[in-house]
Amino acid sequence: MRxxxxxxVDRFIEAVREKKVASSYIIEGARGVGKLDTARYFSCALCCxxxxxxxxxxxxxxxxxxxxxxxxxxxxxxxxEEGKQIKVESVRELLKKVYLLPSQAQWRIFIIRNSxxxxxxxxxxxxxxxxxxxxxxxFFLLTDDALSLLGTVRSRSxxxxxxxxxxxxxRAMLKAEFGKRSDSDIDLAVRISSGSIGTARxxxxxxxxxxxxxxxxxxxxxxxxGLGLSALSVRLSPASCTRAELGxxxxxxxxxLRDVMLYQAVGEDFSPELFSSFDELSSVAMGISRxxxxxxxxxxxxxxxxxxGNVNCFAAVSSLNILSSxxx
Numbered sequence: 001m002r003x004x005x006x007x008x009v010d011r012f013i014e015a016v017r018e019k020k021v022a023s024s025y026i027i028e029g030a031r032g033v034g035k036l037d038t039a040r041y042f043s044c045a046l047c048c049x050x051x052x053x054x055x056x057x058x059x060x061x062x063x064x065x066x067x068x069x070x071x072x073x074x075x076x077x078x079x080x081e082e083g084k085q086i087k088v089e090s091v092r093e094l095l096k097k098v099y100l101l102p103s104q105a106q107w108r109i110f111i112i113r114n115s116x117x118x119x120x121x122x123x124x125x126x127x128x129x130x131x132x133x134x135x136x137x138x139f140f141l142l143t144d145d146a147l148s149l150l151g152t153v154r155s156r157s158x159x160x161x162x163x164x165x166x167x168x169x170x171r172a173m174l175k176a177e178f179g180k181r182s183d184s185d186i187d188l189a190v191r192i193s194s195g196s197i198g199t200a201r202x203x204x205x206x207x208x209x210x211x212x213x214x215x216x217x218x219x220x221x222x223x224x225x226g227l228g229l230s231a232l233s234v235r236l237s238p239a240s241c242t243r244a245e246l247g248x249x250x251x252x253x254x255x256x257l258r259d260v261m262l263y264q265a266v267g268e269d270f271s272p273e274l275f276s277s278f279d280e281l282s283s284v285a286m287g288i289s290r291x292x293x294x295x296x297x298x299x300x301x302x303x304x305x306x307x308x309g310n311v312n313c314f315a316a317v318s319s320l321n322i323l324s325s326x327x328x
Contacts, residue, residue, distance in 0.1 A: 003058070004038045008160045016045050016054040022158045023133040026115075028146045029162030031304065032198020038162050039111045039140040040067050043074050046138065047105035062105065073102040078113035082243070084310065086114070088122040098129050098137055107136045115141040116148035117309065123150045130156040144305060164195020173197060178204045185209065191273040192255045199251050208248065213274065216252045217284075219324075220260070223296075224287030229325040238317040246313060250304050257297040260285045264293065292328040299323050 015021050025042075029035045044056035044063045056063055065071040077094050079086050094110060102108045112118070118126070130139060130153065139157070143149060146159055165173075167190050174186045174197075181204055189209065193200035203209045219235045236249070252274065259272045263285045268278050275281035288296075303316050 004034065004041050004162070006163060008038070008162060009041070012042050012160065013045060013054040021046065021138060023137060024130045024139040024141065024153075024157040026141045026143060026146050026149065026154065026157045026159045027162060028143055028159060030164060030194070030196055031144055031307070032193075032196035032200075032202070033162050033164055034197055035142040035162050036111070036113060038160075039142060040069070040074075042140065043071070043107075043109045043111070046107045046109065047071070047073065071104070073105045073107060074109045074111065076111045076113065079117050084117070085119055086112070086117045086122055088119065088125055091118065091122045091125045095125065095129055099134055102136060107138060109138050109140070111140045111142065113142050116143045116145060118149075120150065123153050127152055127156070165197050166195075167191075170195070170197055170200060174200055174204060177201070188213070192252050194251060194255065196251075199247075202248060206248075212248050212252055216249060216256050217275070217280075219253070220256055220284050220288070223324045224284045226287065227325070229321055232321045232325050233318075236317055236321060238314045238321065241313055241317045243307060243311065243313055246303065246311075246316065247307055250300050250307070254297065254300045254304065257293055257300065260288060260293050261290065261297065264290050289328065292324075292326075295328050296320070296324055 012021075012025075027035045027039055029038075041056070041058075043066045044058060045051065045054055047066060048056035048058075048060060048063050050057040050060045058064075058067065062071065066074050069076055075094060075097055077086065077090060080090075094112075097108065098110070100108065126139070129137070133139070141149065141153070141157060146154060170193070171186060171190050174181075174189060175183075178186065185204065189200040189203045192213075193203065203212075215235065219232065222231055222235055241249075256274045259275050259281055262270050263272070263278070263281050272278070272281055275284075285293075299320055303311070303320065306316065
């Protein structure tokens with residue numbers, strides 16, 4: 001597990017020290033950045049019996065149980081299937097525990113992953129508990145986008161943002177976890193993951209990282225050459241592209257488009273993240289207008305945000321191919 005740090009963590013630890021812990025927190029951050037790790041760390045800070053001035057030991061029985069998602073007084077809820085809505089019945093079942101006394105700690109904690117997948121009924125079911133939670137009850141609502149939650153939920157919660165991980169910290173973690181992978185593999189995973197440790201782990205856990213990079217570079221070469229929709233649809237097929245595949249390809253395409261836009265803006269006065277040489281980058285950047293590169297980047301970012309929801313992969317890939325083959 002990543003041990004969270006920074007201003008967000010300092011803010012929460014200070015609340016623990018001063019005994020001013022709120023009843024509900026929204027933990028916002030990009031996909032894979034470590035929101036669940038952060039919520040579990042905060043849960044340790046509240047429940048650890050060996051903590052030092054609000055900082056948990058992370059080694060005692062309670063901390064170990066929390067970090068494994070097994071502690072009796074910390075209840076976690078998320079979608080039953082990736083991208084599916086969290087059922088309101090599941091929320092109501094969880095809320096039955098709100099007014100029970102904790103069994104081992106002084107707090108009863110509820111962590112809701114992908115809280116943006118709660119529909120309005122599910123969020124409204126939470127409201128009474130957020131308004132009148134009872135003593136020692138804390139909710140952590142994890143989301144990529146706090147604005148996806150109802151205003152009534154946001155107004156009753158404290159917003160905490162989890163920033164992207166620094167490259168050096170991520171590289172050290174990945175080397176410890178994936179010691180058999182080469183330094184070049186790890187460096188590439190760090191560059192294309194945009195600070196998301198979860199994304200980097202997914203890349204390194206599989207064997208398709210470099211295949212995906214080549215596929216993305218080929219896609220941009222086709223776009224730059226002015227090939228039409230049919231050619232792009234062969235390179236990136238709407239009919240066969242899965243959610244998991246999109247989750248791996250889109251971050252690479254996002255980084256490649258950033259390289260293109262930086263080259264268009266400052267020439268060779270930067271270090272490309274994905275392209276192996278400026279000659280390779282130049283040949284692609286010359287055939288894609290800055291306006292088109294910007295529009296494609298916006299579409300990729302939009303699709304990445306929608307991956308956590310009930311995205312239609314066929315429609316998502318089709319919209320990207322149509323934009324990429326247009327005369328923008």
